Amino acid sequence: MDVKKIKMELIRQKNSNFKGNIYHFSQVHFAYNSNKIEGNRLTEEQTEAIFDTRSFIPENEVLVKLDDLIEIKNHFKLFDYMIDNIDNPITKEMILTMHKILKRGTSDEDNPLYNVGGFKNIPNIIDIQNIIHTSSPEEVETDLNKLLNDYEKQDNVSLQDIIDFHVFFERIHPLSDGNGRVGRMLMFKECLKNNIVPFIVLDEEKAYYIQGLKEYNKDKKYLKDTILHFQDIYDNICDQLLNYEIKNDLLIITNPEDVGSTIKVTIS
Numbered sequence: 001m002d003v004k005k006i007k008m009e010l011i012r013q014k015n016s017n018f019k020g021n022i023y024h025f026s027q028v029h030f031a032y033n034s035n036k037i038e039g040n041r042l043t044e045e046q047t048e049a050i051f052d053t054r055s056f057i058p059e060n061e062v063l064v065k066l067d068d069l070i071e072i073k074n075h076f077k078l079f080d081y082m083i084d085n086i087d088n089p090i091t092k093e094m095i096l097t098m099h100k101i102l103k104r105g106t107s108d109e110d111n112p113l114y115n116v117g118g119f120k121n122i123p124n125i126i127d128i129q130n131i132i133h134t135s136s137p138e139e140v141e142t143d144l145n146k147l148l149n150d151y152e153k154q155d156n157v158s159l160q161d162i163i164d165f166h167v168f169f170e171r172i173h174p175l176s177d178g179n180g181r182v183g184r185m186l187m188f189k190e191c192l193k194n195n196i197v198p199f200i201v202l203d204e205e206k207a208y209y210i211q212g213l214k215e216y217n218k219d220k221k222y223l224k225d226t227i228l229h230f231q232d233i234y235d236n237i238c239d240q241l242l243n244y245e246i247k248n249d250l251l252i253i254t255n256p257e258d259v260g261s262t263i264k265v266t267i268s
Contacts, residue, residue: 001235001242007086007192009242014083022241027051029200030188031075034181036203040068047072067106074102075181082189089152090186092144098182099175114176119144124173132214134173143172157194159231162187163224167216199230 006022013023032047041064042056049056050072058064078101085094100117108114115121119140126132135143151157151165166187173179184201191198201209205226212223 001197001238003192003195003197005242006198006238010083010192011086014080022238024051025237025241026200027076027079030079030185031072033200033203034184035068035071035075037201037206037209038180040071041065042068042072051076067108070105071102074104074106077101078181078185082185086189086192090148090190092141092148095144095174095182095186098185099178102178102181108177116176119174120176122176124176126170126173126213132171134171140172140174144174147172157190157196159191159196159227160220160224162190162194162196163220163227165190167213167223170213197231197235199227199234201227201230202233205229 009022010026013021028044028048028051031051032042032044035042035047041062042050043059046056046058050069054073078098081098081101088094096117096119103109103114103116106116109116113122119137121137123136124134126134147165147168151161154161166183169183169186170179175182188198188200190196208226209223212226216223
């Protein structure tokens with residue numbers, strides 16, 4: 001799939017009244033999976049309803065946390081912010097803005113320990129069972145400056161470079177909460193910026209993603225293979241969704257497996 005076309009269509013659809021197709025899919029699929037990985041209990045159907053109608057129907061006797069709802073809505077705004085800043089370099093200010101967008105209106109925003117919109121002020125770790133130590137609050141800005149400077153020095157950024165950046169970003173863990181969601185959004189952005197097929201980490205396969213992060217020093221290939229799998233999924237969806245156009249109230253669908261074959265459907 002032509003990545004420039006994906007990028008162009010995401011920008012065009014985001015800025016138009018047409019909220020369907022690849023923009024709609026990416027918003028819903030990304031918000032659901034990235035939040036679900038972090039423990040959000042809303043379903044993909046509920047996530048889509050929130051995106052489409054700003055409402056949803058709770059499942060029977062299932063408690064819905066207000067923060068879960070707010071963070072889904074905020075993730076939609078975070079995706080839009082990413083689209084608006086695709087070609088801008090990653091900066092500390094961008095990271096903090098993303099954090100503020102994601103956590104705005106949540107209970108964390110009222111808790112000074114979480115320092116929403118700023119770097120962490122208390123130590124944190126990754127994983128309770130197999131602890132991965134992260135940068136201390138005092139080390140965050142120094143470590144992040146080095147990571148950003150080293151990354152921005154590269155002339156031709158590859159998928160491997162983006163994965164490297166993500167791993168080291170997560171090991172710094174500069175934010176009190178939301179590191180994974182901000183980090184995955186930065187990967188999506190950098191893929192689009194560098195003409196690389198973007199991807200969405202799927203919650204149902206998060207064990208492979210987390211294992212890849214943990215074992216990265218020993219085996220970089222494991223995480224890269226996992227991400228290549230996610231790329232294939234997103235690329236296939238884009239190929240299906242973007243092979244159509246609307247002309248004179250006709251939905252024209254091109255079969256990518258049969259060049260020249262089209263289906264025309266009248267739109268009422």
